[in-house]
Amino acid sequence: MLLQSWLNKSMKVEMTDGRTLIGMFLCTDRDRNVILGSCEEYLQPPGNEGKKEEPRILGLAMIPGHHIVSIHIDDDSKNVAEL
Amino acid sequence: MLEEYESMEDGEKKVEGPVYNWRCVTEEFMTACSKLDLGELLHDSSFGLFEAMSAIEMMDVKMDAGMMCNQIKRKVLTLPQAIEVTWLEGHSLAQTVFTNLYLHDPSLIEDRTMRAFSVCMLKIVDLIRDRINRSGVYEEEDFQPLTYGFKMAGDVTDVKAVTAMKEVEDELSRAARHLKGLIQEGSSEETSECEGVPQAKKLINQMLELIKTIKETVSLGIHPEDREVTKNDYPTIMGFDPLINQRLLPPTFPRYTVIHDRGEALDYIHTLLERLLSSTAMLDATNIQEVMCSENLVSYHHVFLAGLFCSLHSCPQVGECLVSIPSQTSSRTPSEPLTALYNNAEVKQYVDALVTRAVRPVCTVLQVLGHNRARQRDKWAHLLDEMVSLQDEADKVDGYLHQIQMKMDPNRQYGSSFGTWVLYYTLQVMLAYTLSGFELELYAPYEYHYVYWYLYELLYSWLYSTIQRAETFVIDHEAFIESVSVKGRGSKKGKKKKRSKAVQRELIICQAQQNMFGGYYKKLKQPSFEYDREEVRYSHRLAPFACVSTPPMVPYSQYKTQTVIRVAKTNFVTLKLLSGGHKQDSEDPPEFDFSLHKLYPVIKV
Numbered sequence: 001m002l003l004q005s006w007l008n009k010s011m012k013v014e015m016t017d018g019r020t021l022i023g024m025f026l027c028t029d030r031d032r033n034v035i036l037g038s039c040e041e042y043l044q045p046p047g048n049e050g051k052k053e054e055p056r057i058l059g060l061a062m063i064p065g066h067h068i069v070s071i072h073i074d075d076d077s078k079n080v081a082e083l
Numbered sequence: 084m085l086e087e088y089e090s091m092e093d094g095e096k097k098v099e100g101p102v103y104n105w106r107c108v109t110e111e112f113m114t115a116c117s118k119l120d121l122g123e124l125l126h127d128s129s130f131g132l133f134e135a136m137s138a139i140e141m142m143d144v145k146m147d148a149g150m151m152c153n154q155i156k157r158k159v160l161t162l163p164q165a166i167e168v169t170w171l172e173g174h175s176l177a178q179t180v181f182t183n184l185y186l187h188d189p190s191l192i193e194d195r196t197m198r199a200f201s202v203c204m205l206k207i208v209d210l211i212r213d214r215i216n217r218s219g220v221y222e223e224e225d226f227q228p229l230t231y232g233f234k235m236a237g238d239v240t241d242v243k244a245v246t247a248m249k250e251v252e253d254e255l256s257r258a259a260r261h262l263k264g265l266i267q268e269g270s271s272e273e274t275s276e277c278e279g280v281p282q283a284k285k286l287i288n289q290m291l292e293l294i295k296t297i298k299e300t301v302s303l304g305i306h307p308e309d310r311e312v313t314k315n316d317y318p319t320i321m322g323f324d325p326l327i328n329q330r331l332l333p334p335t336f337p338r339y340t341v342i343h344d345r346g347e348a349l350d351y352i353h354t355l356l357e358r359l360l361s362s363t364a365m366l367d368a369t370n371i372q373e374v375m376c377s378e379n380l381v382s383y384h385h386v387f388l389a390g391l392f393c394s395l396h397s398c399p400q401v402g403e404c405l406v407s408i409p410s411q412t413s414s415r416t417p418s419e420p421l422t423a424l425y426n427n428a429e430v431k432q433y434v435d436a437l438v439t440r441a442v443r444p445v446c447t448v449l450q451v452l453g454h455n456r457a458r459q460r461d462k463w464a465h466l467l468d469e470m471v472s473l474q475d476e477a478d479k480v481d482g483y484l485h486q487i488q489m490k491m492d493p494n495r496q497y498g499s500s501f502g503t504w505v506l507y508y509t510l511q512v513m514l515a516y517t518l519s520g521f522e523l524e525l526y527a528p529y530e531y532h533y534v535y536w537y538l539y540e541l542l543y544s545w546l547y548s549t550i551q552r553a554e555t556f557v558i559d560h561e562a563f564i565e566s567v568s569v570k571g572r573g574s575k576k577g578k579k580k581k582r583s584k585a586v587q588r589e590l591i592i593c594q595a596q597q598n599m600f601g602g603y604y605k606k607l608k609q610p611s612f613e614y615d616r617e618e619v620r621y622s623h624r625l626a627p628f629a630c631v632s633t634p635p636m637v638p639y640s641q642y643k644t645q646t647v648i649r650v651a652k653t654n655f656v657t658l659k660l661l662s663g664g665h666k667q668d669s670e671d672p673p674e675f676d677f678s679l680h681k682l683y684p685v686i687k688v
Contacts, residue, residue, distance in 0.1 A: 001115075002111060002115050003112075003115045003116070003119075004125065006112075007125075007126070007127050012103070015141065015142065016142070017142065021141070022103075026127065026134075027124055027125065027126035027127075027130055028116055028124075028126075029116070029119060029122070029125065030116060030117065030119040030121055030123065032116045032117075035130075035135055059139070060138040060139065061141055062135070062139065062140050062141065063141045064140070064141065064142060067141065067142045069109075070107060070109045071107070071108055071109045072105040072106060072107050072108065072109075073105070073106055074103045074105060074106075075104045075106050
């Protein structure tokens, strides 16, 4: 299953207020609530040209589904479970 | 240290430095999710519901400190003083004072005025921090002592800073003089806890004057632009950057701190100074009771700082009071052993040991008053344990002294002075504990009944008899001394009269309070407990008292039998009122209104 294969991969979630969270995808449900582990918060979308922003470390964070604007998955990062 | 921290962080970054290859999966994700069943959680075997529960909920007003809507409310950032006030109220140093870039390294500033000013600010912050650390009456939520490795201008002496300040005083506005005053006040306290106070008092008065001028001139000078705050621009004036120290903060730290505006800050400093002034008056108090009394008054204002300075002032004095016990009589302290008995080496040893042992708990009594209200209650309960063991020891010493006394002079009775003395403090602590429940609004209206009963029937009546007993001891003892010393010094008589006057006053206050609570208790109807067990509540409320042997905990059953008699009386009074046609059509029970006073409510029928 698609969702299953994304578990433990790095995920980038953009929220309705413009912040971006990057962390390990751990859990989700039908309402698209997402839990990210070792989560970092960026005020601006990272990868923007300009100076690099220092993230704030949040740890375990749950993002309510209705606050999610977009989701990106990291194709390169290896599945931790496989290692 | 700062550099160390930075280099460490750099190192971490190099280790991480992941390069992501992001692919947008929003649509796929959404559809995949909608295929899940209601309530079904998709997760790895290692991740359970328990872990899920501990996650921070984003966009939740309480949990998400970095939420964008949390930032918009931010107030205008201004004078260093405003920032200092915010720090004093318990925010992190890095988020407040050190948002002023000038303070990071004042020696680099070329402008003489600015440099002196900055050094002074640092000095003041350091002094205050030192004070607060030493008095030890804060908890993490009240005050954050971390300095994040900033240099507090330790290389510049107080005197040098003050002179530098003096030089620029003529050029600069009066704010400079105000600042100078503050630093002098701090250092005068530093040098001599007690002797410096009159000088400090004078300085405080001067500063109060200056505050007025500063208030009038606030509108001058640079101002931050008025504009809507959005996520990346902050209203700021030259030299300030609110995010400068973001990296130094721990991860879960609230990201944004609201800083007071100048007007509010000056008001705050004004009240602070006034409170300091009133706390200096306390040094004139001759005994512990007066100190406690005024301290209570001051710290009722809920600002822990005031209490804090109080305890700083009084702590050395308490030590003094205690040390002087054997040689000098203070109203409640045992005077017994002073003559023949105290010359006995073994007695001296016992008494000294007890007094040394007592210093800590009794000092703690004062120190606790410096804490914020909610903390105080915990501390009182905790302190009771210590009082119990102290009571034990005091009783032992009393017993021993009694034996010696009997051997030396069987005609004279030795009273249990030390035991009484400790009991007095134990009762004070118990009272403080019980009364704090009212202030913190812990008691539900149906609990008033037994709380008042306990205050009236037990605590205050014990306190009254304790004070009375102590007074009898002192009077007996003095009569004895006078009968022994043929010379009979006249000066001593006046002193005695003055003392017993203070005791008399305390007795009356104690009695009045007892009667007040008695009145409330009798006025209350026995609450009905249909689905509840009053006994459980009763035991829970008074649980900390269970460990105290004197006075013993009054069991619930006794309260119950007492109430039966009271109920008849209470009903009689209420019925008489009602039969007189008072509030005939009202079906509401009498209400208690605490708005006028925290402890004595106004009864509304």
